[in-house]
Amino acid sequence: MSVSSNSGAGLRAAVIGLGSMGFGMAQSLRRAGFHVTGCDVVAANVDRLVAEGGHAAANPAEAARGADVVVCVVVNADQTEQVLFGPSGAVEGMAEGAVFLSSATMDPQIARRLADRLEATGRLYLDAPISGGAAKAAQGQLTILASGTAAAFAKARPALDAMAGKLYELGDAAGTGAAFKMVNQLLAGVHIAAACEAMAFAAKQGLDLAKVYEVITASAGNSWMFENRVPHILAGDYRPLSAVEIFVKDLGIIQDMARSARYPVPVAAAALQMYLATAGAGMGRDDDSSLARTYAALSGAALPDAVTPKA
């Protein structure tokens, strides 16, 4: 949607959190004509934005001052709450009628609570978790699972156009976008664990793993995650494209939501144990395909040699 769009001309955006996702989203906003101010706890990330024509702020309040849209791309609900309501939080800088676009994956109940609290001050909140990785963030081709009031959508529209390749409008209440994202994460987290369980099982049976990949990707056992992650195992390349700790967090949120709702998730719970074991063994910051190494360590299965150190 962002291709040759100039939807942000004359508009100001703040981007809080300039990691691989947030930095790419800032680039997409700049390309659409937004004046972009960023802040991040890592100074080098801010310098990088400035080098590309963005502007630096010392904290969320300063970044948010005068912004039409504040895009928050931090790790979790706690950080989002700090960004909004902590010391020098965004709410102190935001004008009335400006919109806060919250992209961290979180429990839908917390998204609703943050939205209620912000909207009570006269600002708008859009629940807008994202999917697609750093490359798609930089290309303005993210999938965005958004929900919020009509006013929040209207105010956020130019920024959404700049950042999204696919925008799902999922309802008028904050929390619905977050809930859709959690359903996706339940499946994605289980599928990665299943892919690792199956590949090390195949190795333990002495099968040709490249052939297994060829057969499974053409069969009913395939998943998006199997197709995407198993090449890391075949290459022995565990450099983090998405770290084990992400699913420690996201399947942890699933467990909390499910326990609170009195809903059993035995399959996701089993998968979470393998993420925990892999992080516990020192691979939390490695690629999530590292679960295969845990299965191998627990069974003596021989995987292709790792080309990168374990941790």
Next chain:
Amino acid sequence: MSVSSNSGAGLRAAVIGLGSMGFGMAQSLRRAGFHVTGCDVVAANVDRLVAEGGHAAANPAEAARGADVVVCVVVNADQTEQVLFGPSGAVEGMAEGAVFLSSATMDPQIARRLADRLEATGRLYLDAPISGGAAKAAQGQLTILASGTAAAFAKARPALDAMAGKLYELGDAAGTGAAFKMVNQLLAGVHIAAACEAMAFAAKQGLDLAKVYEVITASAGNSWMFENRVPHILAGDYRPLSAVEIFVKDLGIIQDMARSARYPVPVAAAALQMYLATAGAGMGRDDDSSLARTYAALSGAALPDAVTPKA
């Protein structure tokens, strides 16, 4: 591969087991020019084959007499062993040099044992589990995961050409085809359980389930099984395209293989419990998407009304 092929002209095939898969495979063999003789414990299945120009046999020995290839499409390893070596078993009728093509999903160790025992008598054994469903069986478009000696492949080739849309040749030892099939079944069984866990979780969260299907099938949480099975849940249609009991069996084989190999499969083990619970609740012969009904029953989640009775 079977399209307008006539590779079976002048050859004789026996098909043991004329259920939905075996009957379709018999049709594909007939279309390729084979003289086909079938047998099944259900007389009506044999009558149906005869009505289409096939021939009837009272038992495997009689069906196998004079056959170049004996295709065995029964439910499991026990039945396969009975077909081969039980009273009036195929081995009594098979000529030396004829090939037994074994398609039931089973533990690779058992496949190897059956192959050794048969080949000691001068007959050939091809380990050839199948994937693809009844429609593809009838169209000669199955995926076949085959392994066996060069002699077994050579003798089976015209029948494989008649039945397979995609033929994987996975090595010269029986058991390898079976092992590939089990890796696929591990993933397929987990993915169905995950799809059901996620959809009933979405229902419990009050989400629009058709929208969840739309979003997930376009996202990283997608799997072949999610895409294929969730429409059954959305339609409330649990008539068996593939029954719960199939994965009770196949994930059971995985557990046995894994326990024997000292390999932990926590995710597949959790999935198996949900198949067992669903079968135990009386839905063993219903579609495997019925796991969603188990999650709903355990949590109060509201799924679309079933258009078919529970059992």
